[in-house]
Amino acid sequence: MLARGCATIPASLPKPAIDAMFAPLIRRLLLAHLGRQHYSTGLEKSRRRALAQFRRAAKLPAYATLLAEAGVDPRSIRHWPDFARLPLLGKHNTFQRFSLEDLCVPGTLDKLAGVLTSSGQSGKFAFGLTTRRQSRRAPFFIDLALEASFRVDRFKTLLINALPMGVGFASNTVTVAQTSVREDMVLALADKFGPHYEQIILVVDPLFLKRLCDTSRDRGFDWRRFRVHAIIGEETFGEHFRAYVGNILGTDPDHWDGPLLGASMGAGELGLNLFFETPQTIALRRRLYRDAGLRRAFFGQDMAPEAVPMLYTYSTAQILVECLPDPAAPPGYRQLAITPLAEDAPLPLPRYQTGDLVRLYEPDRLMHCLQGIDSPRLARWTMPVVALRGRDSEEAGATHVSVIKDSLYRAPGVADALTGAFRLEPHDKGYTLHLQCRPGLSGMQDLESSLRAALPEPLQGAEIRLWAYEAFPFGMTLDYERKFRYLK
Numbered sequence: 001m002l003a004r005g006c007a008t009i010p011a012s013l014p015k016p017a018i019d020a021m022f023a024p025l026i027r028r029l030l031l032a033h034l035g036r037q038h039y040s041t042g043l044e045k046s047r048r049r050a051l052a053q054f055r056r057a058a059k060l061p062a063y064a065t066l067l068a069e070a071g072v073d074p075r076s077i078r079h080w081p082d083f084a085r086l087p088l089l090g091k092h093n094t095f096q097r098f099s100l101e102d103l104c105v106p107g108t109l110d111k112l113a114g115v116l117t118s119s120g121q122s123g124k125f126a127f128g129l130t131t132r133r134q135s136r137r138a139p140f141f142i143d144l145a146l147e148a149s150f151r152v153d154r155f156k157t158l159l160i161n162a163l164p165m166g167v168g169f170a171s172n173t174v175t176v177a178q179t180s181v182r183e184d185m186v187l188a189l190a191d192k193f194g195p196h197y198e199q200i201i202l203v204v205d206p207l208f209l210k211r212l213c214d215t216s217r218d219r220g221f222d223w224r225r226f227r228v229h230a231i232i233g234e235e236t237f238g239e240h241f242r243a244y245v246g247n248i249l250g251t252d253p254d255h256w257d258g259p260l261l262g263a264s265m266g267a268g269e270l271g272l273n274l275f276f277e278t279p280q281t282i283a284l285r286r287r288l289y290r291d292a293g294l295r296r297a298f299f300g301q302d303m304a305p306e307a308v309p310m311l312y313t314y315s316t317a318q319i320l321v322e323c324l325p326d327p328a329a330p331p332g333y334r335q336l337a338i339t340p341l342a343e344d345a346p347l348p349l350p351r352y353q354t355g356d357l358v359r360l361y362e363p364d365r366l367m368h369c370l371q372g373i374d375s376p377r378l379a380r381w382t383m384p385v386v387a388l389r390g391r392d393s394e395e396a397g398a399t400h401v402s403v404i405k406d407s408l409y410r411a412p413g414v415a416d417a418l419t420g421a422f423r424l425e426p427h428d429k430g431y432t433l434h435l436q437c438r439p440g441l442s443g444m445q446d447l448e449s450s451l452r453a454a455l456p457e458p459l460q461g462a463e464i465r466l467w468a469y470e471a472f473p474f475g476m477t478l479d480y481e482r483k484f485r486y487l488k
Helices: 002-007 015-036 039-058 061-069 080-085 132-150 183-196 206-218 239-249 279-290 292-299 363-369 401-407 412-417 445-454
Strands: 112-117 127-131 157-161 175-178 199-204 228-232 261-267 271-276 310-312 319-324 334-340 352-361 385-391 418-427 430-437 463-467
Touching: 015 132, 039 061, 039 080, 039 319, 039 334, 112 132, 127 132, 132 157, 132 199, 132 271, 157 183, 175 183, 183 199, 183 206, 199 206, 206 228, 206 239, 206 418, 228 239, 239 261, 239 279, 239 401, 239 412, 261 310, 279 292, 279 310, 292 363, 319 352, 352 363, 385 401, 401 418, 412 418, 412 445, 445 463
Parallel strands: 157 175, 157 199, 199 228, 228 261, 430 463
Antiparallel strands: 112 127, 261 271, 310 385, 319 334, 334 352, 352 385, 418 430
């Protein structure tokens, strides 16, 4: 069939045009192949590629120094079980310690197309590098992911990238508008260009999405005129939040075939979209919110719905995931370590720790937990799921910052009154919770009783301080270019 099709292409047609003609077919074939691949097969390939990445890294001065300090002879790392003896990496023993020349594969600094800095939330500078060769390939993989989630080969698509810090990407399939954190520009673009497209994809972080929703309502902007998806990155969020913004955007999170409000997680040092949600993982998480018995089966304990972690999947062709024991972590959780598998990565980072606490559910374990469930779509799994609680630095006594975040959206009236920005301050007598109110809000004291009822049990007795928008003393009036610090 392909041969007959190729015979009809004029000889003068330029190669980019040929690539564009066949790209949708290639995407369909590749996605079908990935869908058929058994998890164990992908995992075995992932482990072999991780060993290959180690061998690349072992030739670099920085990593060779770390191996010597750990007493590891690189020649002794031959098989997968040996991989566990390798040192763990992080910002402190890579970017904060070694020069750029000692970290990178020789010759790659002359071929760089881009540098992506990390968020800086930890206070430590780190970065990811992209070569020109990788940059040329990037639109193909971006379009592959967009097709898998949003069927962009079928629907004419406008993608509005409103991520901060200059995080950008290119596509050969969708129209990309780069606005950064400008809600006025997002609304203007959607209003003018939206009618000419069959769907809009917003790429945003949660706090800015709340700001965008507030501004939309203040201006009477009706998102329901369009088919609107959202890729939500930068930080975690809960199902109360998803339902809240879905109501404003006209997107029902419980509608399997409808527009998708999905999360994506990356790291500046390792790459974008390392972990991502699918309709199946979203449906499972929303089911866990509603079903206390299922939460117990999954997590081995009773928990509030807001404590259900993010549920992501990932490609075993892109990264190797390890979950490492951590005595300080809450029961059942482990430290996440990632090995990126790109064969030409200019900065190989085997076993790099992100600081996140996770549980790993392989497909067999997932299906065991879901035995007897009355949903055929949740009864069969072919991909792994990572349950991500969030950063270990955001643990707040018996709760976590992510639990507080979502509690603010449990009651829509409370959520309407707040920006979503808060600061939790521990002290000798417990906690003080500082919350920022939306501009122009009056009668803030009437809000406190409703707010207190929505908070998780460990914070029921906390002191609550409601701040007028302009008076909020913790840096959000608002600076959406930086990740917000919720915990002092």
